[in-house]
Amino acid sequence: MGSLEGIIAGFQVAFSLEGLLFVMIGVFVGxxxxxxxxxxxxxxxxxxxxxxxxxxPAPALVMMAGVYYGAIFGGSTSSIxxxxxxxxxxxxxxxxxxxMAQQGKAGKALAIAAISSFIGGTVSVILLMLLAPMLSxxxxxxxxxxxxxxxxxxxTAISSLSEGSTIKALISAVAGFxxxxxxxxxxxxxxxxxxxxxxxxxGIDFLVIAxxxxxxxxVCTLIIKRKDLSQENAHKxxxxxxxxxxFKDMSGPVTxxxxxxxxxxxxxGAGATIASFISYITxxxxxxxxxxxxxxxxxxxxxxxxxxxxxxxxxFVPLLSLGIPGSGTTAVMLGAFLVLGVQPGPLLMTDRPEIxxxxxxxxxxxxxxxxxxxxxxxxxxxxxxxxxxxxxISLVIMFSIIGVYAISFNTFDLYMLLxxxxxxxxxxxxxxxxxxxxxxxxxxxxxxxxxxxSLTISNGSLTVFVQDPIALTLLIVALLxxxxxxxxxxxxxxx
Amino acid sequence: xLKTVNQRISLVLIVVGIGYLILAFQLPSxxxxxxxxxxxxxxxxxxxxxxxxxxxxxxxxxxxxxxxRRKIPKKDIGALLAVFSFIFVYILFLELMGFVLMTMxxxxxxxxxxxxxxxxxxxxxxxxxxxxxxxxxxxxxxISLPQGLWPF
Amino acid sequence: MKKVFxxxxxxxxxxxxxxxxxxxEEASGTEGSKEWKPEKPIEIxxxxxxxxxxxxxxxxxxKVFTEEEIIDSDIGVVNKAGGGGAVGWAYVAGxxxxxxxxxxxxxxxxxxxxxxxxxxxxxxxxPIANVIADYAAFAVAADAKWDNLNxxxxxxxxxxSSITVVGTSSPGSMDHIQFVQIAKAAGVDVTKIKYVSDxxxxxxxxxxxxxxxxxxxxxxxxxxQVKAGTIKVLGVxxxxxxxxxxxxxxxxxxxxxxxATFVNWRGFFGPPxxxxxxxxxxxxxxxxxxxxxxxxxxxxxxxxxxMYMNSEEYQQFLDEKKGEIQSLLDELGLGE
Numbered sequence: 001m002g003s004l005e006g007i008i009a010g011f012q013v014a015f016s017l018e019g020l021l022f023v024m025i026g027v028f029v030g031x032x033x034x035x036x037x038x039x040x041x042x043x044x045x046x047x048x049x050x051x052x053x054x055x056x057p058a059p060a061l062v063m064m065a066g067v068y069y070g071a072i073f074g075g076s077t078s079s080i081x082x083x084x085x086x087x088x089x090x091x092x093x094x095x096x097x098x099x100m101a102q103q104g105k106a107g108k109a110l111a112i113a114a115i116s117s118f119i120g121g122t123v124s125v126i127l128l129m130l131l132a133p134m135l136s137x138x139x140x141x142x143x144x145x146x147x148x149x150x151x152x153x154x155x156t157a158i159s160s161l162s163e164g165s166t167i168k169a170l171i172s173a174v175a176g177f178x179x180x181x182x183x184x185x186x187x188x189x190x191x192x193x194x195x196x197x198x199x200x201x202x203g204i205d206f207l208v209i210a211x212x213x214x215x216x217x218x219v220c221t222l223i224i225k226r227k228d229l230s231q232e233n234a235h236k237x238x239x240x241x242x243x244x245x246x247f248k249d250m251s252g253p254v255t256x257x258x259x260x261x262x263x264x265x266x267x268x269g270a271g272a273t274i275a276s277f278i279s280y281i282t283x284x285x286x287x288x289x290x291x292x293x294x295x296x297x298x299x300x301x302x303x304x305x306x307x308x309x310x311x312x313x314x315x316f317v318p319l320l321s322l323g324i325p326g327s328g329t330t331a332v333m334l335g336a337f338l339v340l341g342v343q344p345g346p347l348l349m350t351d352r353p354e355i356x357x358x359x360x361x362x363x364x365x366x367x368x369x370x371x372x373x374x375x376x377x378x379x380x381x382x383x384x385x386x387x388x389x390x391x392x393i394s395l396v397i398m399f400s401i402i403g404v405y406a407i408s409f410n411t412f413d414l415y416m417l418l419x420x421x422x423x424x425x426x427x428x429x430x431x432x433x434x435x436x437x438x439x440x441x442x443x444x445x446x447x448x449x450x451x452x453x454s455l456t457i458s459n460g461s462l463t464v465f466v467q468d469p470i471a472l473t474l475l476i477v478a479l480l481x482x483x484x485x486x487x488x489x490x491x492x493x494x495x
Numbered sequence: 496x497l498k499t500v501n502q503r504i505s506l507v508l509i510v511v512g513i514g515y516l517i518l519a520f521q522l523p524s525x526x527x528x529x530x531x532x533x534x535x536x537x538x539x540x541x542x543x544x545x546x547x548x549x550x551x552x553x554x555x556x557x558x559x560x561x562x563x564r565r566k567i568p569k570k571d572i573g574a575l576l577a578v579f580s581f582i583f584v585y586i587l588f589l590e591l592m593g594f595v596l597m598t599m600x601x602x603x604x605x606x607x608x609x610x611x612x613x614x615x616x617x618x619x620x621x622x623x624x625x626x627x628x629x630x631x632x633x634x635x636x637x638i639s640l641p642q643g644l645w646p647f
Numbered sequence: 648m649k650k651v652f653x654x655x656x657x658x659x660x661x662x663x664x665x666x667x668x669x670x671x672e673e674a675s676g677t678e679g680s681k682e683w684k685p686e687k688p689i690e691i692x693x694x695x696x697x698x699x700x701x702x703x704x705x706x707x708x709x710k711v712f713t714e715e716e717i718i719d720s721d722i723g724v725v726n727k728a729g730g731g732g733a734v735g736w737a738y739v740a741g742x743x744x745x746x747x748x749x750x751x752x753x754x755x756x757x758x759x760x761x762x763x764x765x766x767x768x769x770x771x772x773x774p775i776a777n778v779i780a781d782y783a784a785f786a787v788a789a790d791a792k793w794d795n796l797n798x799x800x801x802x803x804x805x806x807x808s809s810i811t812v813v814g815t816s817s818p819g820s821m822d823h824i825q826f827v828q829i830a831k832a833a834g835v836d837v838t839k840i841k842y843v844s845d846x847x848x849x850x851x852x853x854x855x856x857x858x859x860x861x862x863x864x865x866x867x868x869x870x871x872q873v874k875a876g877t878i879k880v881l882g883v884x885x886x887x888x889x890x891x892x893x894x895x896x897x898x899x900x901x902x903x904x905x906x907a908t909f910v911n912w913r914g915f916f917g918p919p920x921x922x923x924x925x926x927x928x929x930x931x932x933x934x935x936x937x938x939x940x941x942x943x944x945x946x947x948x949x950x951x952x953x954m955y956m957n958s959e960e961y962q963q964f965l966d967e968k969k970g971e972i973q974s975l976l977d978e979l980g981l982g983e
Contacts, residue, residue: 033636042696047636050706143858144843164558167550171508174543178515181536184731186844188525189762189817189981190532193518198737201730201764223578224571226609269847323871324851335703341948345871390609391620394602397582402628405589406638407696408728414586418579425575430504431561446847452530453843457811457858460529526980527818527838639725 010357013058023362026063027369030070040087041071041329049336057340058355062362064336069312073370076113082396084215089272089308091210092280096300106382107240113305114374120306121367123258124313136321139266144453145465149474151447156482157281161435169436176440187452199412211400212420213434220425226389240378253283253303261307265314268326272308279307508547516540581605593643598625683924688721692750694735696728705751711941733765740767742918746925753913757969758820773921774961776933777914780954782885783825784866786878796882796903800833807839813850813859819981825909826863829900832907867950884909930957
């Protein structure tokens with residue numbers, strides 16, 4: 001194939017002094033921006049585009065890639081420490097990361113996140129290097145029916161995210177699905193539930209919901225407990241050293257989700273957020289002690305953190321080898337390529353091997369940099385929790401506000417944030433779990449669109465879902481994962 | 496009829512579901528697709544009503560701990576309302592007064608209100624923090640935050 | 648009691664500082680000078696989030712203005728996302744008469760008001776200048792049975808239900824209408840066109856895996872795929888053939904006997920009733936921008952075409968385009 005020479009050229013780019021320097025700058029800026037609440041990889045890349053203008057493309061792109069996965073890497077910090085996810089891919093990280101930090105194990109939680117991210121990132125780069133040319137056909141193998149089946153499969157896991165009452169979990173999910181129907185419907189251009197308000201035309205942003213339901217709702221709980229001494233635990237940072245048992249617990253999820261996350265990342269439209277959620281629920285389903293999830297489980301933290309980083313590398317497959325941006329973030333990344341006069345696509349590997357392989361090779365180094373950059377800083381990050389409660393509460397609120405404002409630069413979204421804060425708090429009071437709400441919000445929207453696209457294409461015939469082999473397989477899996485727990489329940493009742 | 500918490504919640508949800516359904520049925524139709532924009536919302540509305548009815552008849556499955564969450568002292572409810580009104584005022588004046596001034600005021604007063612007594616360090620944080628954030632966003636990241644009355 | 652006090656102090660301080668804000672607005676008005684020149688920072692609104700086409704155009708223009716020293720004042724790009732542009736437009740509309748605000752726009756400024764999604768349309772603003780143009784391309788898979796638009800349209804006339812068109816925007820907006828416009832000129836019954844919208848930008852994927860048949864998109868998005876031999880472009884919507892490697896091989900709809908074109912123009916607008924002096928100033932500056940070598944490089948990098956129009960030409964052009972789109976939407980039953 002002659003790709004060996006290309007790979008060598010790529011490594012030369014990545015390991016040159018210039019390459020190393022720019023990878024370092026990239027991952028540093030990326031982690032930094034990713035840690036800022038609300039500023040995700042999209043803003044990080046967009047911000048860097050004007051800076052790279054006129055630079056030599058190879059080092060510039062190596063840097064941009066670093067910014068991208070660095071932002072995902074850094075996004076977990078505020079999720080874990082403050083329950084305030086700054087990046088949508090880090091929402092699932094908060095499910096177990098935040099409880100762990102609250103138990104006085106913040107240092108450990110951050111270390112687990114960093115190590116899982118590192119492994120997920122590295123394994124997926126290896127996969128990317130070995131399989132990128134082949135995987136490009138996987139990336140385009142999913143038609144609308146297959147996407148519908150994939151999303152449906154994800155949604156069948158809702159009951160597993162309940163805190164006791166399955167009905168309440170399902171109600172949460174339906175509510176989340178209802179919220180995502182707000183806005184202009186893509187298939188018809190119809191305005192749904194917008195009440196003539198222009199601010200609602202594009203729907204409600206995911207981060208508004210996530211920060212409202214998680215960060216602000218948590219703020220409410222903190223306010224109530226602000227004088228409660230039993231909460232002193234949260235002031236402890238704990239050791240960041242992991243025990244043998246921790247590593248043992250991590251090994252399973254980290255291995256599994258390096259692969260699963262990568263594959264989901266390869267599919268255009270899926271991306272880090274969906275990968276992290278699907279990994280979380282898969283891990284919970286596989287676990288022998290699912291009741292530990294949501295209460296600071298090591299596995300529950302390692303799974304989404306591995307997956308979101310693996311998915312980030314995965315997203316480079318369609319981008320580099322097909323020129324197809326699979327998400328908003330990679331679309332901006334594509335813009336960054338174009339600014340530098342590089343057109344990603346099927347020809348990139350042969351025309352500009354040094355760039356194609358240079359980016360991939362640099363990701364090994366980038367991940368190592370991220371690890372050595374982040375691990376020593378963990379004790380300092382964790383100190384955030386030492387900030388006196390009243391001040392910390394004010395700061396979390398402010399961060400949530402900046403985060404949301406930086407999405408649309410519009411105060412309307414801030415009022416929505418406030419509203420969802422109240423909704424989130426009320427849901428907590430009445431034991432309605434928030435994760436199904438968020439999951440249905442993410443998957444539901446895509447599922448509806450894929451469902452209707454499929455039927456438009458098939459002129460309304462439902463057979464389109466069973467004719468497509470991928471869709472059929474996924475639908476069967478979805479059905480089984482729905483039916484099996486049901487059978488188990490019925491059996492246990494009889495016994 | 497409204498004995499348990501579940502029953503009360505379920506009635507509220509049914510009302511929400513009906514409201515949503517009414518809106519869903521009013522959606523204009525579009526001639527060129529087999530599945531129109533209202534199908535999924537209608538399904539969701541019906542699902543919500545069904546699930547809420549199930550909730551009405553379901554036994555209370557909450558643990559004691561979950562129930563305890565609802566016992567909030569009156570004083571704390573007041574504190575919550577106050578903090579939310581602070582946030583509301585913060586948002587209301589954010590664009591008019593600018594990020595820096597509003598954030599300074601917000602951090603200082605909100606922390607004070609919640610019982611932070613070290614006024615000097617509170618003042619320091621509430622002055623330096625917004626300045627750093629503002630400088631970083633506008634200068635380094637080129638993302639403009641509301642300037643308001645802030646001179647530069 | 649103490650808490651009440653804190654609350655009161657907070658509110659009083661607010662009112663006080665809000666009251667102070669009223670004072671300095673009057674002093675900053677600029678009147679009377681004949682040769683208008685900006686004295687304050689200029690704000691360009693990109694009515695979308697960071698990274699999109701509008702944002703890129705605005706940021707690149709601001710960059711060239713500053714770096715080539717065409718305009719001395721500071722130029723800031725502000726994102727006002729939402730409603731496909733409507734939120735940003737409403738914001739600029741509120742700055743009536745201000746010579747320091749402008750926004751970047753393209754055909755959605757015509758589509759979105761016509762779809763009833765924005766109360767402001769191009770007639771509410773002051774056109775300053777158009778700078779670039781882009782064109783639509785209709786692509787099919789490389790092994791598709793059609794080799795030109797007429798073969799495709801003939802099949803669409805025979806059995807419209809067998810052909811699906813994909814684009815990024817929702818029906819009634821750009822990717823849909825650009826196709827409808829050309830198809831109509833070729834005699835296809837436009838109410839029978841099957842169109843699906845894929846907002847995650849996966850339209851190309853759907854084309855490559857055979858889920859859909861035609862991809863309605865921008866010219867530059869197709870070049871690399873055509874080079875790689877995965878898709879073929881049946882037609883582009885420009886008046887004449889485009890220049891450049893690969894691009895010059897794309898047949899126009901016109902040369903295939905279909906008398907229709909579609910331009911994805913992109914330019915800058917000011918708030919309602921912008922001062923004429925200011926418009927004249929900016930017109931000239933945008934001309935300079937458009938003629939500069941730095942901007943030519945940027946155009947080349949992004950695959951944009953040069954298309955300068957001054958305020959008056961722009962106004963006329965827009966009125967004309969709006970009429971065309973209106974009649975198409977009426978035929979589809981999508982207009983408000």
